[in-house]
Amino acid sequence: MSATSSASYLLSLKGVSKAFGANQALSGVDFEVGAGEVVALVGDNGAGKSTLVKAIAGVQLCDQGEFHFKGKPVRISSPQDATALGIATVYQDLALCDNLDVVANLYLGREVFATGAARGAFLIDETTMEQNSLKLLQALAVTTIQDVRVHVGSLSGGQRQAVAIARSLLGEPSVVLLDEPTAALGVSQTEQVLALIGTLRDRGLGVVVISHNLENVFAVADRIVVLRLGKRSATFDVRGVSREDVVAAITGAEFGLKPGSPKEAS
């Protein structure tokens, strides 16, 4: 377990429970993410990962649980609440408009108006938006997108993921939730996205990554939180754990009983 006290976490949840009818999706789950930290949220299908993330994103309210953001108790009852606090979510389907260019997608719903006389004509300030887009992508070390005026539909999966992540950062959040950011990506594109997640951490953001891919989790995460059957079954520091231990926690196999596990044998 991490030694950090709960007060220093950016976001901490205590005793979160959520039931769908008779199905207890989450029961008494604690979760926390600190600044400059990548926390991987792993678990089998139905373990409650999505429910937990939806609760944090304000998409779905939980039945019980305390939320603390930067040490203060908060309530997140809508996506707007989450955004206002500084929690951004990048969903698996990315929600990009393929027919618009990178700039328009980054600024969708928060277009910058021109100032002066042009303001009265509702003119969009394209140059400012384009400059800021280039700056943002540069700051994130996204080198694969040179032309921010190409339509997003013509970008590769990795580039699209980068656009979606960059867009979530425009609101200057302090916590970013990424839902399966590397699913359906090729090897080199996965590398790019993992590098981008590293950049987010270096910028001092708290990053929560949901992933099925343990290889990626080990490549990018600092801590691994395992959910199993709606409960937090284990937490690992990524440096002191083997893949077998994580798999055991996900599947529910008991520690030390796995024959031939090198970690346990030593």
Add this chain to the structure above:
Amino acid sequence: MSADDAPETSTGGVGGMIRELGRKLAQGEAGPLLVLLMVAVIWTFFQFQNDRFLSAGNLTNLMLQQAAVATISIGVVLILLLGEIDLSVGAVSGLCASVMAVLVVNQGVSPVLAVVAALVLGATIGLFNGFMITRFRIPSFVVTLAGSLTWVGVQLLVLGQTGTINLGDNFITQLTTTFFSPLIGWIVAVLAIVLTVAVAVLGRSHRQKTGLPVEPARSLLVRTGVIGAAFIAVVLVANQDRGLPLVVCIVFALALAFAYLTEHTRFGRHVFAIGGNAEAARRAGIKIDHVRILVFTLGSTLAAAGGVLGASRLMAVNQSSGSSDLLLMAIAGPVIAGTSLFGGRGTVWSAILGAVVIGSIANGMNLLAFASSVKFIVTGAVLIAAVTIESVTRMRRRGTQVT
């Protein structure tokens, strides 16, 4: 994989231009170029069949004939950009024109006021359509198809026994019977060219100042050159006949206003976004139902405006105003000129270009005295061809995304 490589920014020179053109073709953005080619082919064909086709008189007639359709098409473009359809624009144009005529001729209302009333009626119908579509989640084609029938009925009711109302000579008919003197025509052309060049040059230098990549000077020159040549050609042709028609200026001004609205304002951006991915737009905090209602309102208002221009051209309103192939023409035009039927892609200018293409085919076939049967078949075939081309580009675009 090459998909991982970032697309190169155009770097000027011929190579850059060709690359840019290739990219635009692949993304289905080279529509205007293809349409100009199409117009050239159509015009050459009909000119060879009948050398009166490209005469100043016939081309001016073409402009006058297509003013109403082009105006309705501007509204259709807005609705197509949303990924919706409005099948009632023909009926709405007929009803609004009928109400206007009844107000002027039977009720003695001033023509200007009657035109305003027609536009307000159009807006109200659009508001109703938008409300039904967003509030009750009824597909737009159902609401507007049912509406279409209803409005035709109301039109017959409004027109009453006689069925035809002659407008006489007033503000309304003068909309399409007013022609400018050659001098004023040239002044308009020069102003339009100056405006085009100023916007292009100022925009480019602004980008240059802020250090952003700019369009190669040569392609800018070609683009403004083509537009400028088009202005000059229109005035040159019109001046040989009766002069630049007022209605051409009206339609052009409408297109300019709505092109600005769609391409340079937040509202327009949101229209494109909803047409591209409504769920993404909703998640980005866009009030998509408000945008939809507003677009349907604008679409029907423009349909009413088209109805007014149609009545002006005919100098009368009758039971078949707004019916026949008007609806099909108004929707086919923009689609032929590159506006997607599937939402999110297109420009207001496709309304004008499409009206020219469709109008040229109809005008040419009339000139050659084709039978109605042939005219319907040819127009239908052109529409199918246009939609197929659009669909193929769309599939290719999808293809580039996957690999």
